[in-house]
Amino acid sequence: MALNLLGCITLVVVIWGIFVLITPVFGRIGCGWFCFMGTVLDIASQHSIFRIKWNKPIIWIRLIIVLAFFTTAFIFLILRYQSGIITEIKIDLWLLKMDFSPHYKHVWLYDTMGAVCLGLLLERRWACRNLCFMGTLCSSGTAISRLIPVVDINKCDLCGKCESDCLVRIPITKYVKKNCGLITNSECILCGKCIDSCKRNALKIKLIWNRKKYIENNVQQDIPERVAGS
Numbered sequence: 001m002a003l004n005l006l007g008c009i010t011l012v013v014v015i016w017g018i019f020v021l022i023t024p025v026f027g028r029i030g031c032g033w034f035c036f037m038g039t040v041l042d043i044a045s046q047h048s049i050f051r052i053k054w055n056k057p058i059i060w061i062r063l064i065i066v067l068a069f070f071t072t073a074f075i076f077l078i079l080r081y082q083s084g085i086i087t088e089i090k091i092d093l094w095l096l097k098m099d100f101s102p103h104y105k106h107v108w109l110y111d112t113m114g115a116v117c118l119g120l121l122l123e124r125r126w127a128c129r130n131l132c133f134m135g136t137l138c139s140s141g142t143a144i145s146r147l148i149p150v151v152d153i154n155k156c157d158l159c160g161k162c163e164s165d166c167l168v169r170i171p172i173t174k175y176v177k178k179n180c181g182l183i184t185n186s187e188c189i190l191c192g193k194c195i196d197s198c199k200r201n202a203l204k205i206k207l208i209w210n211r212k213k214y215i216e217n218n219v220q221q222d223i224p225e226r227v228a229g230s
Contacts, residue, residue: 016134023141031135032189037115038128044119057129062136069133125167143186146207149194151181155202162194180218
């Protein structure tokens with residue numbers, strides 16, 4: 001049977017599919033905890049040339065990347081199916097063998113060098129936020145995720161250190177002032193950078209099953225003057 005990689009659902013596809021599906025509960029843990037490209041970007045971007053000042057991702061770039069990926073994948077699938085290269089679509093989890101063959105060496109080399117170049121050019125995780133189609137898919141579910149960073153407003157002094165260190169430029173102090181400390185930004189990758197940077201231990205990653213109830217309960221508490229008056 002003439003079947004190649006484009007006709008198979010592999011373990012890699014399944015893993016990232018699971019990461020997308022669980023984002024409404026666990027957020028973007030795939031981006032922040034498991035993606036090797038993101039790790040390479042984090043290292044390389046410490047020496048980036050251009051500093052990015054805006055906080056929000058560029059939506060039109062994200063849409064183009066997502067549409068281009070799925071459109072080209074679909075076109076190649078149809079063309080190969082019509083030419084007889086693919087005769088069926090099946091699940092073959094172990095099709096991609098970790099044998100360090102020339103094919104995989106090239107893939108890892110190109111991916112890694114691409115991440116290094118992007119990191120050296122563009123600050124922090126700019127590429128993840130705007131050029132990664134998986135990041136875009138995951139962010140769509142993270143808007144309602146339950147695993148999120150939470151700021152203890154009684155400890156926070158609004159120094160802004162967590163915000164300046166954030167890999168995806170989330171305006172964290174805004175959520176302290178307006179959202180009782182719940183960082184409900186869909187761009188958060190749960191990397192923990194903000195937690196490490198806080199000298200007052202005011203940040204934690206928590207499971208908040210009912211965001212509305214959490215905010216209602218904390219609004220009733222006394223808000224520190226340094227937060228309320230800012």
